[in-house]
Amino acid sequence: MTEGAVLDGVKVLDFSWVAAGPITTRYFAEYGATVVKVESTNRIDMVRRSGPYPGNEPDPDQSGIFCDWNCGKYGITLNLNNPKGLKVVRQLATWADVVVENFVPGTTTKWGLDYRSIKKINPSIIYLSSSTQGQTGPRAKQRAFGFHLASLSGFTELTGYPDRPPSGMFAAYTDSIAPRFSAAAVIAALDHRKRTGKGCRIDYSQVEGAVQFLTPLLLDYTANAHVASRTGNRCEHSAPHGVYPCIGDDRWVAIGVFDDEEWKHLCQAMEMPALAQDTRFSTLQARKQCEDELDKIIAAWTKRYEPRQLMEALQEIGVPAGVVQTYEDLFTDQQLAHRGHHVYLHHDLIGRHAIDSLPFRLSKTPGSPRFPAPRLGEHNEYVLKHVLSYNDDEIADLIASGALD
Amino acid sequence: MTKGDMAGFLKGFRVLDLAEGGTMLCGRILADLGADVVKVEPPEGSPSRKYGPFYHNVPDPEKSLFWFAYNYNKRGITLDLESRDGRRIFKSLAKSAHFVIESFTPGYLDSLGVGYDDLSEINQKSVLVSITGFGQTGPYARFKAPDLVAMAMGGFTYIAGDPDRPPVSISFHHQAALHAGAEGAVGGLLAHYHRQNTGQGQHVDVSAQQSALWTLTAPAPHWDIARFNARRTGSGFISPRTGAFSRYVWPCKDGYVSFEIRLAALTGAGLESLFDWMAEEGKLDANLRKISASRDAVDLDSMSKESLGRLTSGIGSFFLTHTKGELSRQAQVRDIMLYPVETLADVCQDSQLKSRRFFKSVKHPELGVSLSYPGAFARISPQGMRIRRRAPLIGQHNREIYQRELGLSKEDLAFLKQKRVI
Numbered sequence: 112m113t114e115g116a117v118l119d120g121v122k123v124l125d126f127s128w129v130a131a132g133p134i135t136t137r138y139f140a141e142y143g144a145t146v147v148k149v150e151s152t153n154r155i156d157m158v159r160r161s162g163p164y165p166g167n168e169p170d171p172d173q174s175g176i177f178c179d180w181n182c183g184k185y186g187i188t189l190n191l192n193n194p195k196g197l198k199v200v201r202q203l204a205t206w207a208d209v210v211v212e213n214f215v216p217g218t219t220t221k222w223g224l225d226y227r228s229i230k231k232i233n234p235s236i237i238y239l240s241s242s243t244q245g246q247t248g249p250r251a252k253q254r255a256f257g258f259h260l261a262s263l264s265g266f267t268e269l270t271g272y273p274d275r276p277p278s279g280m281f282a283a284y285t286d287s288i289a290p291r292f293s294a295a296a297v298i299a300a301l302d303h304r305k306r307t308g309k310g311c312r313i314d315y316s317q318v319e320g321a322v323q324f325l326t327p328l329l330l331d332y333t334a335n336a337h338v339a340s341r342t343g344n345r346c347e348h349s350a351p352h353g354v355y356p357c358i359g360d361d362r363w364v365a366i367g368v369f370d371d372e373e374w375k376h377l378c379q380a381m382e383m384p385a386l387a388q389d390t391r392f393s394t395l396q397a398r399k400q401c402e403d404e405l406d407k408i409i410a411a412w413t414k415r416y417e418p419r420q421l422m423e424a425l426q427e428i429g430v431p432a433g434v435v436q437t438y439e440d441l442f443t444d445q446q447l448a449h450r451g452h453h454v455y456l457h458h459d460l461i462g463r464h465a466i467d468s469l470p471f472r473l474s475k476t477p478g479s480p481r482f483p484a485p486r487l488g489e490h491n492e493y494v495l496k497h498v499l500s501y502n503d504d505e506i507a508d509l510i511a512s513g514a515l516d
Numbered sequence: 517m518t519k520g521d522m523a524g525f526l527k528g529f530r531v532l533d534l535a536e537g538g539t540m541l542c543g544r545i546l547a548d549l550g551a552d553v554v555k556v557e558p559p560e561g562s563p564s565r566k567y568g569p570f571y572h573n574v575p576d577p578e579k580s581l582f583w584f585a586y587n588y589n590k591r592g593i594t595l596d597l598e599s600r601d602g603r604r605i606f607k608s609l610a611k612s613a614h615f616v617i618e619s620f621t622p623g624y625l626d627s628l629g630v631g632y633d634d635l636s637e638i639n640q641k642s643v644l645v646s647i648t649g650f651g652q653t654g655p656y657a658r659f660k661a662p663d664l665v666a667m668a669m670g671g672f673t674y675i676a677g678d679p680d681r682p683p684v685s686i687s688f689h690h691q692a693a694l695h696a697g698a699e700g701a702v703g704g705l706l707a708h709y710h711r712q713n714t715g716q717g718q719h720v721d722v723s724a725q726q727s728a729l730w731t732l733t734a735p736a737p738h739w740d741i742a743r744f745n746a747r748r749t750g751s752g753f754i755s756p757r758t759g760a761f762s763r764y765v766w767p768c769k770d771g772y773v774s775f776e777i778r779l780a781a782l783t784g785a786g787l788e789s790l791f792d793w794m795a796e797e798g799k800l801d802a803n804l805r806k807i808s809a810s811r812d813a814v815d816l817d818s819m820s821k822e823s824l825g826r827l828t829s830g831i832g833s834f835f836l837t838h839t840k841g842e843l844s845r846q847a848q849v850r851d852i853m854l855y856p857v858e859t860l861a862d863v864c865q866d867s868q869l870k871s872r873r874f875f876k877s878v879k880h881p882e883l884g885v886s887l888s889y890p891g892a893f894a895r896i897s898p899q900g901m902r903i904r905r906r907a908p909l910i911g912q913h914n915r916e917i918y919q920r921e922l923g924l925s926k927e928d929l930a931f932l933k934q935k936r937v938i
Contacts, residue, residue: 117710130733142706163742175737245895248871253848254783255855258764262774262857263866267765269687270676271751276765276772277857278684278750280676280731287731291698292545292893298705299549300896302712303525314895319874322890323541324694326585328860331569333875333888334581338861339569342687344664347568349689352664354673354682361747363682365668426659433665435673435683438739438746441729444669449654452726453736465740470696470726471703472651474632474719476710 116143117476121301124200124207125149125184126224128156130257131289131317132213132241133180138294139209140183141469141478147203147494148184148485151191152516155487156181165461171487172460178484179466182456186485187494188515191222195514202499204229208304209237209297216242216251226312235310237300241293245316257283264321265328272343285321292320350398351377351405354435355413357421363435364418366409366425374398376428381412458483491515524550524899529708532556532609533590534597534618535700536564538663538693539647539724540586542617542700547589548892548901551615554917555592556606559936561910567690571883577910578882582690584907586697588878588889592908593917594938597628601937606630608922610638614711615704617645619693622652632719642717645704647696651723661724666692670728671735678750695731696724752776760821763828765857768835772857773843775835777827784851793850794834804830864888878906914938 121144125136133148133156140146150156158180159171171177190196201223204210210229212219219225226238240246243255244263261267261284271278293315300311322329328339344365346352352367368374371394378387386408392398398405413421418434425432434440441447442465450472453465466480495501495509509515526546531553533543540555547553555562567582568575577583596602607630610616616635618625625631625646635642646652649661650669659665667673667685670692677684685691703720711717729735738744751765753776764776781787794800807823835843840856847854856862869875876891892901918924918938932938 117706134730138702138706163738163744165741167742175741176734179734179737244868245872248868250848250868254853256776256779256853258776259774259853259855262765262772262855263863263868265858265860265863266686267774267857268772268859270684271678272681272684275678276751276767278676278678278748279765280672280686281746281748282672282675282731282733284686284731287695288698291695291702295545295698295701295705296549296894296896298702298709299525302705302709303899305712309899311899312897314897315893316872319869319872319891320893322863323893324691325688325860325863326890327567327569327582328688329864329890330581330585330887332860332864334571335569335573337569337573338859339688340859341684344682344684345687346664346689348566349662349664352689354664354668354684356682363668363674365664365673367662367664369662422659426656429660431660431662431665433659433661433668435668436671437674438671438732438735438744441671441735442739446650446654446656446669446725447729450651450723450726452729453740461741465736467729467734467736468726470699470724470730471720471722473703473707473710474721475716476707476718478706 115476117473117478118142118144121145121209122207123147123209123211124203126210126212126214127241128213129158130180130283130286131293132211133158134286134290135239135241135293135297136184136211137180137182138290138469139297141480143478145498146184147490147498148181148186149189149200150186150487151188152487153190159487170460173458175464178458178461178464181484182466182480183482184485185490185494186488187491188488190514190516193512193514193516195509195512196516197222199495199499199509199514200224201232204236205233206498207233207236208301209239211239211241213241215254216240216246230310235304235308237297237304237310237313239293239297239313239315241289241315241317243317245319246314257286260285260317260321264318265325266321269325269339269341271341273341277341285317288321288324289315289317292323345402348395350395350402351409353406353409355406355410357413357416357418359417362418364413364421364432365435366413366430366432368398368430371395373430377425377430380425380428380430381409383408454480456480456483459486488515524548524901526551528552529614530554530612531615531617532613534616534620535647535697536562536619537567538586538690539617539619539697539700540564541694541697542645542647542704543590544586544588545698545701545893546615546704553590554913555587555590555908557592557594557910559594559596559911559938561594584887587907588903589905590908591913591916592911593914594911596937597630599935599937601932601935603628603630605922605937607638610635610642613639613642614708615643615645617647617700617704619647622646622648622657636717640717641711641715643704643707643711643720644717645700645707645720645722647700647722647724649724652721661692663689663692666724667728669725670731672728672731675732675746675748677748679748683748692724692728695727696722699727758821760819760824762824763832766832766835768838768840768843770839771859773835773840773854774857775854777824777831780853783853789850790831790852793846797837799834799837801830876903878903880906882909911938
């Protein structure tokens with residue numbers, strides 16, 4: 112609990128694991144909520160097995176991804192198949208303001224952790240179920256990984272070149288959309304509950320949330336029977352619009368020209384005044400007829416320069432340009448440094464390590480990760496004592512009975 | 517307003533939405549959650565109405581499907597902020613607004629005298645959500661950040677596409693702004709929660725670059741701990757140790773499916789189930805079963821390139837003999853982890869979405885039709901969340917808001933319209 116923090120006093124019981132759920136609860140932890148993350152020794156957050164690990168030595172307590180997404184949370188282990196463990200979790204469910212879970216739909220009932228059961232013991236609970244495809248429906252219980260969901264929501268088909276199969280992206284795209292919608296709904300629910308005393312149940316489906324980012328294209332199908340597809344880096348309202356090679360191995364700059372003014376400035380930067388005068392390129396429509404040719408001209412120019420140099424020079428004269436950044440580039444990015452994007456925490460085992468900070472800044476009540484991600488079961492004693500008021504003997508008994516496994 | 521408009525968590529809270537492009541999603545999320553969101557456009561209509569696609573392919577400011585998508589549940593007024601009268605009216609509106617959302621170049625609203633300091637003087641409870649490419653301050657704060665640039669600078673572009681071609685972003689070039697808009701809703705609601713507790717408003721500063729960065733899988737520890745740069749691998753994963761390529765986008769008879777050998781082997785009924793099916797159709801080479809006999813053998817890092825190649829070839833030929841529909845249906849029945857690579861048409865006809873009654877019919881009286889929209893971003897019970905009204909026409913609610921709320925007369929309105937203030 113952090114005094115003065117926005118969500119000071121808000122209590123979150125977090126059963127979620129992997130990405131969507133944990134990133135959602137990270138928002139809450141960052142802004143002062145007490146987030147208790149439940150794992151068990153038999154069921155640890157899968158992401159603990161993903162690394163990256165210092166020295167490449169796998170250790171579930173030193174997974175980089177886990178530490179990025181779970182800082183500021185209290186980690187406990189509970190055996191839900193042990194009656195004493197179940198009792199503890201129900202006490203936590205009574206304590207909590209918010210429950211977050213991403214179990215396979217239908218599996219919470221056996222532990223009495225489903226919404227209806229928790230509502231009986233905690234009538235104003237805000238209960239977020241974050242699932243891949245929703246709590247109901249023919250595929251609700253089917254497992255799916257990030258790239259499957261990106262395929263189900265239409266994103267894979269839209270990524271890559273039209274003359275080839277879709278290539279997709281090296282990320283679980285729908286996992287990045289989920290936390291934003293889910294966190295917004297929960298915070299609004301918390302505020303609403305303060306005023307009305309009423310809780311709610313939120314059924315979030317990664318696919319249903321993700322397609323919001325493609326709604327206009329879905330409307331294009333339902334209204335126009337048109338099926339949009341991948342276009343490489345082409346954009347219908349801009350030309351040239353592409354990614355161009357620079358000096359170095361696999362180094363690129365993204366450049367997009369959105370009006371004729373920007374086109375003239377790009378020609379100026381390339382020191383090609385004749386190009387600016389050439390009527391074959393003077394309007395967007397004209398440029399769209401010659402995109403291949405334009406791309407060749409621009410690439411011949413960009414490949415003589417460093418991407419950052421190009422970006423700064425072009426932005427200086429009002430031409431949209433950006434370095435195609437790698438993870439490494441993010442660490443030398445001046446703007447991210449200005450934003451304080453990389454925050455360093457001290458972890459007991461890893462030592463000093465960088466995490467990514469959240470994309471917004473609140474001017475009066477900034478959030479920050481208060482402590483590193485928990486080791487497995489690190490806060491068992493803390494939570495039992497300070498959240499649930501168990502004494503030492505009771506805790507010893509729980510340990511002996513296997514409730515904290 | 518009808519009773520239906522008053523549902524939801526944020527009932528009673530007023531939002532003035534000056535944002536453009538994908539950042540308009542911020543106001544839409546608040547509207548979806550029940551807030552009274554008023555989209556404020558210049559008198560000639562928002563520049564975002566120029567984004568396609570368009571209804572029946574007619575580029576018309578009242579037919580932009582992009583506009584429809586990100587402005588439903590909002591009312592709309594016109595106002596010229598650059599005129600003195602316009603700013604005066606804006607300040608009157610700001611007095612009773614709980615949120616203002618904007619995506620102008622940093623400093624623009626300040627230059628007009630309606631930046632955060634000005635707004636908080638008018639209304640100390642005001643929450644201003646500013647969403648820009650790189651944030652309000654810093655060396656790149658004034659850089660132009662269309663989607664192409666924000667996704668590149670956020671690190672997404674580098675990890676997408678085929679290794680033998682330039683990296684790409686998603687072919688719907690509004691992603692970073694949409695992510696940033698959604699972040700704006702989260703940040704805005706945190707500020708709102710604080711305001712409700714303390715009476716104190718504040719300024720929420722959102723960066724689209726950082727929002728795009730969060731589409732990556734924890735880039736900070738990957739570089740900081742392991743000096744690892746994720747790279748685009750095209751339609752599969754590549755083992756850093758052996759260079760083996762494990763496909764996850766597979767061509768089939770009428771498109772593509774999403775399936776990865778290692779994951780399929782470790783989940784559900786495993787590869788055995790797929791091999792059984794292949795055998796039923798006389799398409800199984802018995803050697804394939806031997807290759808995957810032990811679960812350990814199907815480990816990307818330890819499996820030989822040769823074995824993986826043979827498995828890929830055998831499975832790939834089989835997939836080519838079936839459609840997406842056939843493969844996904846059998847996958848469900850046989851418990852094989854396989855999904856279709858859906859086109860936008862497929863999404864609209866998807867059985868899971870249909871069974872959840874996800875698509876909703878929204879009336880567009882001005883077009884004389886109802887259009888089928890993807891429904892709410894989540895299901896909330898008991899309060900509910902739905903599409904209550906379609907996106908506003910240009911100035912559609914001028915009378916409702918200027919006359920009935922601000923008390924301007926019909927003549928005032930006519931005069932302001934003539935002066936192009938509204």
